[in-house]
Amino acid sequence: MATNEKREFPGTYLFNGEMAKKGYGLNKMCFSFNNQEARDEFNADPEAYCDKYKLTDVQKQAIKDKDIIALLKEGGSIYYLAKFAGLLKLNMQDIGALQTGMSVDEFKAMLEKNGRGEV
Amino acid sequence: MAKIIGGVTTSHIPAIANAMANGLEETPYWKPFFDGYPPVRDWLNEQKPDVIILFYNDHGLEFFIDKKPTFAMGVADEYYNSDEGWGIPTIPPVTGESELSWHIANSLVEDGFDMTICQEMKVDHGLTVPLNLMWPGHNYGHVKVIPVCINCEQHPMPQPKRTLALGQAIGRAVESFDDDLKVVVFGTGGMSHQLDGERAGFINRAFDIECLDKLVSDPESLTKYSNYDLVELGGAQAVELNMLIAMRGALLGEVTELHRNYHAPISNTGSGLMLLENK
Amino acid sequence: MASQGSIPGTIMLDGPMATKGYPLNKMCYSFNNASARDEFRTDEEAYYEKFKLTEEQKQAMRQRDVIGMLEAGGSIYYLAKFAGILGLNVQDVGGLQTGMTTDEFKAFLVKQGEV
Numbered sequence: 356m357a358t359n360e361k362r363e364f365p366g367t368y369l370f371n372g373e374m375a376k377k378g379y380g381l382n383k384m385c386f387s388f389n390n391q392e393a394r395d396e397f398n399a400d401p402e403a404y405c406d407k408y409k410l411t412d413v414q415k416q417a418i419k420d421k422d423i424i425a426l427l428k429e430g431g432s433i434y435y436l437a438k439f440a441g442l443l444k445l446n447m448q449d450i451g452a453l454q455t456g457m458s459v460d461e462f463k464a465m466l467e468k469n470g471r472g473e474v
Numbered sequence: 475m476a477k478i479i480g481g482v483t484t485s486h487i488p489a490i491a492n493a494m495a496n497g498l499e500e501t502p503y504w505k506p507f508f509d510g511y512p513p514v515r516d517w518l519n520e521q522k523p524d525v526i527i528l529f530y531n532d533h534g535l536e537f538f539i540d541k542k543p544t545f546a547m548g549v550a551d552e553y554y555n556s557d558e559g560w561g562i563p564t565i566p567p568v569t570g571e572s573e574l575s576w577h578i579a580n581s582l583v584e585d586g587f588d589m590t591i592c593q594e595m596k597v598d599h600g601l602t603v604p605l606n607l608m609w610p611g612h613n614y615g616h617v618k619v620i621p622v623c624i625n626c627e628q629h630p631m632p633q634p635k636r637t638l639a640l641g642q643a644i645g646r647a648v649e650s651f652d653d654d655l656k657v658v659v660f661g662t663g664g665m666s667h668q669l670d671g672e673r674a675g676f677i678n679r680a681f682d683i684e685c686l687d688k689l690v691s692d693p694e695s696l697t698k699y700s701n702y703d704l705v706e707l708g709g710a711q712a713v714e715l716n717m718l719i720a721m722r723g724a725l726l727g728e729v730t731e732l733h734r735n736y737h738a739p740i741s742n743t744g745s746g747l748m749l750l751e752n753k
Numbered sequence: 754m755a756s757q758g759s760i761p762g763t764i765m766l767d768g769p770m771a772t773k774g775y776p777l778n779k780m781c782y783s784f785n786n787a788s789a790r791d792e793f794r795t796d797e798e799a800y801y802e803k804f805k806l807t808e809e810q811k812q813a814m815r816q817r818d819v820i821g822m823l824e825a826g827g828s829i830y831y832l833a834k835f836a837g838i839l840g841l842n843v844q845d846v847g848g849l850q851t852g853m854t855t856d857e858f859k860a861f862l863v864k865q866g867e868v
Contacts, residue, residue, distance in 0.1 A: 362702050364673070364702075364705055364706060366674075367670075367710050368670060368710075369710070371630075372629070375539050383540075386534055388559040389558060389559045390557065391557065394559070427670050432534075432539065433710070438534065438560060441559050441561060446741075448741070448742065450669065451742060454670070454672055462674075466675055466677065466739040469676065469738065470677055470738030470739040471738075549771075572768075576767075576772070577768075580767075580768065591771075593771065593772070
């Protein structure tokens with residue numbers, strides 16, 4: 356069994372203890388987006404809201420750039436980042452496209468192809 | 475005696491809630507997915523289970539990583555949904571079953587599964603989407619639901635071997651409950667998908683189908699996989715297969731596959747609907 | 754094997770008790786916050802209502818009846834917060850439950866500690 360195994364997967368950022376520690380403030384901020392008031396407060400002044408949750412400069416920049424990959428590298432957990440994406444009105448295909456460098460249509464086409472089992 | 479009469483696997487992604495809220499079931503994109511459901515709905519309406527034990531994972535509504543339970547279960551008489559941050563409609567309360575829940579909790583802890591026991595537990599799309607799929611229009615108030623929540627977010631998380639054993643322990647717990655209750659177990663989530671990273675969009679149809687086959691005939695064989703194996707073969711969120719494995723564990727009798735519909739993709743995931751009878 | 758009711762003078766917080774005691778414990782848990790303690794002091798009855806205490810629980814609270822609170826599903830950790838509001842320590846609470854004075858209860862503790 357591979358519980359303590361160090362295994363790397365290309366293009367994959369496993370959310371483990373190290374990442375959970377690094378991303379704590381970032382994830383806590385995104386968790387707060389469950390509430391409308393929090394979303395409004397963020398939208399009114401994103402910078403101040405990031406400071407409220409003590410995001411690091413790198414995290415703040417990644418939020419500003421809507422750079423999902425950078426957010427993952429900074430310890431973001433996809434379930435909370437999804438709430439940030441929701442706030443930006445992006446769905447999972449938009450997010451997929453952003454991360455893979457494809458257009459949304461290209462990303463959707465890839466999903467269809469994968470779904471048919473054409474690898 | 476309470477009896478587990480069957481098990482169901484189903485996807486639980488939020489996009490399904492949006493599709494249902496917007497009446498998109500008959501559109502070409504969604505039809506192949508929704509067309510799989512009527513036989514399962516018919517079976518449930520025929521069998522009229524009293525209780526649904528539902529394995530799901532919380533995606534950051536009730537639990538945050540300040541304290542993330544490995545295994546949690548509800549023991550309440552009612553559960554509420556609330557704003558998850560991305561605008562899927564919130565829904566009416568879900569009915570619980572306190573007495574059987576506590577019986578299961580007692581039995582599990584005695585059996586070595588140290589559950590987090592919740593008298594209040596906000597339930598997210600992981601739980602509500604499957605219920606609405608089975609009883610559209612949120613018409614599931616008559617069914618009592620016992621939520622069992624497995625950490626699928628933060629490593630370390632329980633391995634397939636452990637989740638199968640959890641399911642088996644729940645199966646034993648239900649069978650030792652005195653009241654005559656008909657119970658169906660839902661394993662929700664999966665199948666292959668990856669939302670995060672440059673590898674986003676990964677789906678493995680062949681692996682999903684193999685897992686469905688193994689869930690029917692040889693669930694033990696799935697315990698050879700570690701969670702990292704699941705990530706490699708099915709994508710970062712394929713660890714949600716643990717919920718399907720737990721469901722299968724709870725079926726201790728002779729299992730027959732009554733229905734299956736595999737379709738991919740819906741949103742970014744492979745969807746495996748399956749109905750198993752437990753005799 | 755010991756079970757609920759089989760150990761004299763002992764109520765264990767198990768499923769039925771935790772279910773029954775939930776509103777009472779939730780109220781007492783709120784006493785972690787100074788504002789909640791103030792709100793309680795201002796209008797105890799209204800505060801019971803806010804947490805939907807049962808009549809049995811309200812009665813036990815009104816009478817400062819610790820055994821009654823335990824019988825109504827109270828968990829000692831939260832009841833201790835209520836005791837804190839009343840300025841009582843665990844020896845005072847021990848005395849209240851056993852029918853001793855606080856001094857008698859303390860002497861009882863000392864005696865049990867003796868070899």
